[in-house]
Amino acid sequence: MPVLKEVPAEAQVISHRLMLRSGMIRQQASGVYSWLPFGLRALQNIIKVITRNMSKVGSLEMLMPCIQPASLWLESGRFENYGKEMLKFQDRHDNTLLFGPTNEDMITDVFRHNIQSYKDLPKNLYHIQWKFRDEIRPRFGVMRAREFLMKDAYSFDIDQAGAHKSYNQMYLAYLQTFHDMGLHVIPVVADSGVIGGDLSHEFHILAEHGESTIFYDKRFLHLSASKSLNMEEVGSLYAVAEEKHDFNNGNFLEDEIASSKSIEIGHIFYIGTKYSKAMKAVVNDSNGNLVPVEMCSYGIGISRLVAAIIEANHDEKGIIWPSSVAPFTVSILNLNMSDDKCNELSKILYDQLLASDVSVLYDDTEERAGSKFATHDLIGSPYQLIIGSKKGASDIVEVKNRKTGKIEELDINLVMKLFL
Numbered sequence: 001m002p003v004l005k006e007v008p009a010e011a012q013v014i015s016h017r018l019m020l021r022s023g024m025i026r027q028q029a030s031g032v033y034s035w036l037p038f039g040l041r042a043l044q045n046i047i048k049v050i051t052r053n054m055s056k057v058g059s060l061e062m063l064m065p066c067i068q069p070a071s072l073w074l075e076s077g078r079f080e081n082y083g084k085e086m087l088k089f090q091d092r093h094d095n096t097l098l099f100g101p102t103n104e105d106m107i108t109d110v111f112r113h114n115i116q117s118y119k120d121l122p123k124n125l126y127h128i129q130w131k132f133r134d135e136i137r138p139r140f141g142v143m144r145a146r147e148f149l150m151k152d153a154y155s156f157d158i159d160q161a162g163a164h165k166s167y168n169q170m171y172l173a174y175l176q177t178f179h180d181m182g183l184h185v186i187p188v189v190a191d192s193g194v195i196g197g198d199l200s201h202e203f204h205i206l207a208e209h210g211e212s213t214i215f216y217d218k219r220f221l222h223l224s225a226s227k228s229l230n231m232e233e234v235g236s237l238y239a240v241a242e243e244k245h246d247f248n249n250g251n252f253l254e255d256e257i258a259s260s261k262s263i264e265i266g267h268i269f270y271i272g273t274k275y276s277k278a279m280k281a282v283v284n285d286s287n288g289n290l291v292p293v294e295m296c297s298y299g300i301g302i303s304r305l306v307a308a309i310i311e312a313n314h315d316e317k318g319i320i321w322p323s324s325v326a327p328f329t330v331s332i333l334n335l336n337m338s339d340d341k342c343n344e345l346s347k348i349l350y351d352q353l354l355a356s357d358v359s360v361l362y363d364d365t366e367e368r369a370g371s372k373f374a375t376h377d378l379i380g381s382p383y384q385l386i387i388g389s390k391k392g393a394s395d396i397v398e399v400k401n402r403k404t405g406k407i408e409e410l411d412i413n414l415v416m417k418l419f420l
């Protein structure tokens with residue numbers, strides 16, 4: 001965890017600065033990063049929240065390769081017009097390959113080779129895989145990278161009604177997923193762009209350094225944060241991506257609508273038969289006719305989410321991780337490594353927390369107290385257990401809540417109840 005004291009000059013936004021200072025990432029090339037141990041834990045915790053919610057909605061996890069043959073993209077008809085973001089190369093046999101920016105073409109190929117009957121529908125498959133998009137101007141660290149981690153899911157239905165049902169199920173699953181990450185997400189009506197189709201929503205969080213702008217009913221800001229939004233609440237409120245905002249719309253009064261900078265953390269699309277027609281992914285329907293399947297695709301920017309969560313959860317001292325995705329739930333700060341009592345209390349707590357599957361970081365460095373306080377405020381563990389000689393002598397531990405800053409003194413035998 002190579003923690004930095006000074007702010008790296010190249011970082012323009014707070015999440016990039018904090019990710020560099022807390023030793024989460026290291027840039028290897030423009031828009032291409034290594035994930036150091038501390039950063040990888042955040043990524044893995046975000047994945048856990050996503051996979052739990054994907055399985056709840058019946059989406060089956062699989063894994064497609066990063067490298068794709070150009071032939072699939074030629075078949076789907078979007079090889080030529082995808083644009084300069086596509087990284088293409090030749091292999092030793094002169095085959096044209098590409099580093100996948102997305103997987104609609106490939107998942108359609110997987111589907112058509114394995115499913116031929118309406119009886120096997122609906123089907124929903126997803127994978128979590130690194131993508132490459134040769135962005136003309138990567139920036140803000142992993143927020144807009146060239147190699148980035150995405151969860152992309154794809155649903156297959158026999159008809160449009162089925163596809164809209166799948167779409168709505170995943171829409172709600174997205175609201176729950178982002179809620180579980182401690183995020184206040186605003187779903188907005190959006191464009192489908194190069195992916196295709198005519199029904200699409202993006203999921204945004206408000207952030208002063210976000211690259212997007214959304215327009216939304218101010219009532220979104222007062223919806224309860226205690227539970228995820230429901231269809232009725234969301235369906236009735238105006239919320240659109242910038243390209244969809246009708247500045248002359250008479251349906252609402254200007255003072256009811258807010259616009260903010262935001263970060264797009266997810267995007268879902270109804271894509272219909274764009275790929276299944278082009279690639280002949282057809283199934284027998286109940287009358288024995290061959291019909292192209294109706295598809296939707298659903299993306300979440302996992303690596304972008306690490307930065308987005310930090311943008312939405314920090315203060316002047318550093319990161320304030322939501323408990324569900326914190327790399328470590330607890331930091332133990334032993335303030336005096338030469339005091340046997342401090343070492344004993346620290347070890348008791350460390351062993352008890354590990355035994356209870358609570359992720360814990362034990363700071364047993366020789367750093368002085370002030371430096372430990374600064375480091376653990378920076379890296380943002382939701383709880384700090386501070387073990388000092390004076391109070392330690394009578395088995396008292398200081399428990400600091402990073403979010404509220406509140407410190408309470410607890411007898412060591414009462415500490416564990418906070419985490420069980």
Ligand SMILES: Nc1ncnc2c1ncn2[C@@H]1O[C@H](COS(=O)(=O)NC(=O)[C@@H](N)CS)[C@@H](O)[C@H]1O
Pocket residue numbers: 101102103104133135142143144145146148150151152153195264265266267268297298299300301302303304
């Ligand atoms: N350059 C990038 N760096 C980091 N995250 C990105 C980047 N481009 C897109 N994302 C994330 O990936 C999500 C999905 O990307 S997307 O283009 O909107 N959708 C798709 O690719 C569809 N195949 C969804 S399955 C976005 O909402 C965003 O959160």
